[in-house]
Amino acid sequence: MSDKASTHPGAAGRVTTAGRPASVRNVVLVGHSGSGKTTLVEALALTAGAVTRAGRVEDGQTVSDYDEIEQRRQRSVQLSLVPVEWDGIKINLLDTPGYADFVGELRAGLRAADAALFVVSAAQDADSVDGATRTVWEECAAVGMPRAIVVTHLDTARTGYAELTRLCGRIFGGDDPDAVLPLYLPLYGPPGPDGHAPVTGLAGLLTRRLSGYDSGERTESEPGEAELPPMEEARNRLIEGIIAESEDETLMDRYLAGEEIDVATVIADLERAVARGVFHPVLAAAPAVSGGRQGLGTVELLELITRGFPAPPEREAPAVTTPEGAPHASADCDPCGPLLAEVIKTASDPYVGRLSLVRVFSGTLRPDETVHMAGHSQAGHGRAGLTGREDRDDRDMDERVGALSAPFGRRQSPLHECIAGDIACVSGLSRAETGDTLSGKDDPLVMEAWTLPDPLLPLAVAAHGKADEEKLSTGLTRLVTEDPTMRLEQNPDTHQLVLWCLGEAQRDVALERLQGRYGVRVDAEPYRVSLRETFGEPAEGRGRHVKQSGGHGQFAICAIEVDPLPSGSGIEFVDRVVGGSVPRQFIPSVEKGVRAQAARGVAAGHPLVDVRITLRDGKAHSVDSSDAAFQTAGALALREAADRVPIHLLEPVVSVRVLVPDDFVGPVMSDLAGRRGRVVGTEQTVPGRTLVRAEVPEIEIGRYAVDLRSLSHGTGQFTRSYVRHEPMPQHVADRVREEAHSGS
Incomplete structure (x- = not known):
């Protein structure tokens, strides 16, 4: 040449x-x-x-x-x-x-x-x-x-x-x-x-x-x-x-x-x-x-x-559908054709707000025109398929395009248009996220989503101070909007705010951006898995809540039996009261009390599951008994029953699917065994690559995203999904209890 x-x-x-x-x-x-x-x-x-x-x-x-x-x-x-x-x-x-x-x-x-x-x-x-x-x-x-x-x-x-x-x-x-x-x-x-x-x-x-x-x-x-x-x-x-x-x-x-x-x-x-x-x-x-x-x-x-x-x-453009998911003919790369563009990156600028890097596949994008914006929560794709985040109800709307520019370092050179095949920065798309499709408002379309890995390294964060609490949610939301490979989760069991990342470098950059760009200081906390508790043996408990302090007092007594149930049974409440020892109107109060106590835990503060709680007997007072009194008595009865028998800790077990080159199958299986994992099968997917399927306690794979990358020289991939909770080995349970006690 x-x-x-x-x-x-x-x-x-x-x-x-x-x-x-x-x-x-x-x-x-x-x-x-x-x-x-x-x-x-x-x-x-x-x-x-x-x-x-x-x-x-x-x-x-x-x-x-x-x-x-x-x-x-x-x-x-x-x-x-x-x-x-x-x-x-x-x-x-x-x-x-x-x-x-x-x-x-x-x-x-x-x-x-x-x-x-x-x-x-x-x-x-x-x-x-x-x-x-x-x-x-x-x-x-x-x-x-x-x-x-x-x-x-x-x-x-x-x-x-x-x-x-x-x-x-x-x-x-x-x-x-x-x-x-x-x-x-x-x-x-x-x-x-x-x-x-x-x-x-x-x-x-x-x-x-x-x-x-x-x-x-x-x-x-x-x-x-x-x-x-x-x-x-x-x-x-x-x-x-x-x-x-x-x-x-x-x-x-x-x-x-x-x-x-x-x-x-x-x-x-x-x-x-x-x-x-x-x-x-x-x-x-x-x-x-x-x-x-x-x-x-x-x-x-x-x-x-x-x-x-x-x-x-x-080059052929990606496939497109209507927002309802119906097939649609692909658009040609023609500046005079219908508009079809995609947001490939979003970023925040302290002076101009959100900037979107947009590739135009068809038509011509111009400043100040109104376009239709659609995300993958439409078309049946599911937003989680692209970003790992929940579907939103504002992914199908019209937006007005702001200024167009060509980036060059920190400098932005104004553009009067961006034709099919070209790429430009667009301001003013206040709700656009990476992967969203821009099209004509009279002919809305959604482009086929591209594949992104799931973030599998958890980072639990908490605001450093009072001033940071007010800005924390906004800062984290902007981070996951800009980077679709991160996911934000409020864990309902541990009540931790968890930012899921792909690795330690992305985690560290996210923390730097939180403080440098959004002025939010956070403290990283150890990530806690969602443990459960259950009874190791049948037990009985009696709850007595009697107080007299002038005027109306509080009076409620109830006796319960607790029986372990198979895994996945949840909480069952059974009424076996005879003779009206507990008035009918207060039986729901007892159930409410024991369920509330079960949610709080009976030993280490983890939710109680897989038990049948049977109300056998009790006493009431014509004046001093109340809904609140029987709720308290039910909770006390459950706690007393828990004090009499061993309480087992249940840990979540996840199904792990690891795809690696054949050379790394042996090391991967050995590593999984060292994490208390059980390999349930292997299969050849494509020539030279093997899929290893295993069940592993979640507490053992908190850093697996990092460790697998090191083990497989960057070639391994894995996915995980919850399977069940099962009893934790005693020595591991003792260690978890010690760590919880030392951290409290």
Whole structure:
């Protein structure tokens, strides 16, 4: 590929007129934390002339990772949009976090993009392509998303470029490693004092041209005799890999017969194969040297994006339905068509309020127009399917669009419209949440929800002080609105306010944002599971509530029997009073009293379950007996019965389904056994992956989201669902009671 777009043979047939969907490219950057995605985005912005010095805009802020938390942690924690222009094409670069806790931001980027750049660092070990990155690659392959690979950190490489490209072919190519091949080879300068040879340029395999970057500006030259032999071997393999994916079935026969295939034809086939998602070129890139404008490989990468990656009209839009769930025809990527857009991210700005990052799939979005907003609580999807939150009754309404803008770091450049295929920031959508659909108010639609993992790491929080109590609910609600991978729960049993997260990093960022953005200080508490109590043996109890203090007194006596019941039976109340010893009007009072005491617990403060309480006898006074007196007597009788027999603690047991690569099945099963879990079965789901099904006490898996990630190198996934409560082993129950006593 060359940097002359107008003469490039693969450019024919592509409409690149400004302001049309064909002149837009939406590209998401994927890779593990530290792979260099953000640095690459900034290098591309510098090469494209969007910034005047590496990664900086006029106010001195970076174009990506400008959030205070990101700067403090030196890590991306949110999706960033950086639009640049190259050769008349607008490129929306979607920089995503590489850490697994922020996979929701990655999912948003994948939803908004039409192609993906997988960033792999040569500074890591040869196995640096982590499991999470491989999983995303497989998901992109399943939907046919075009992909390319960019190798970074060649200046500090621990893994050679040739070895790394072979690794990428084996990992990403699967059964066809020749579908993942380098387009360029790095050129090295003389070794420095440390013995490391710097990368000074690239050798283009198809064009047989050298690109030098040692001056900070790209220069081209012819290869010398020393460079040609290694180039020819790699070039032949590359051409064979491209021709194998060609739509021209005669091309391979001609090539094998010895015919010299025109370079322009090969390049055109390469671009078509990349756009179809069947060939995945490997490139190398690095930031510009000090004072330079063009980073190594950035021109080549921008050319690949503009000519090889598809424009929005070439990609099929997600499926849509009516708000009632009826099927609806997919919308074409036409600026003049009906409006269909999706909120892919929401954020709060202290000056303009809520900002929504919106991808327009059809039609044109303009400021001050009224649109219909629909969430997934309509169309039968269930809001919990997307966000893990309860359905809301305000997900089907009209909203007025505020100002449109193009984000660039902290700066927002005003837009007068956002056409089909493009992405923009929208203000004024006060109720919009991530995943909501925007459509015409006369033709409301709902887009198919994208998959998000369930947050399974609990964080119990409480307001630090009185002033924080008033702001806590608002702050937490805004957090879960902005990040659909978090869920907020008020536990009815433990009365704890629980923020469910994907991992510890997301948890820590949430706490920082609560204090820094919303001024709310919270204290983290140990998460408590919903324990229950039950009687270990039958027992009898007598409740006597007799008080005389002048005037009407209080008089109520009742005798009860308590019998254990099978698990899941709840509380049964039986009236066996004979002879009217307890007047009929007070029998409901006794039941109310014992049920209230059962809800409060009889030993350790946990609800009592699975018992039958039988009222056998009692006494009443014609004047002093009352509803309140018999409620108290019923509670006292239950407490006395509990004092006479062992009370068992019941713990919740959950069904856990763990999906892991086959290599990790043994360690996962051993780990579950160490958590008092019972493996109930395993099954092969897809080649290379096994589903392990087990039942585990909930108290043992509070940190399982973190531990499984470590155990499976980021490749494991799990879900959980409540099954039942069952007796807790005595030594565990004693420990729980001790912890509760020491914390009280």
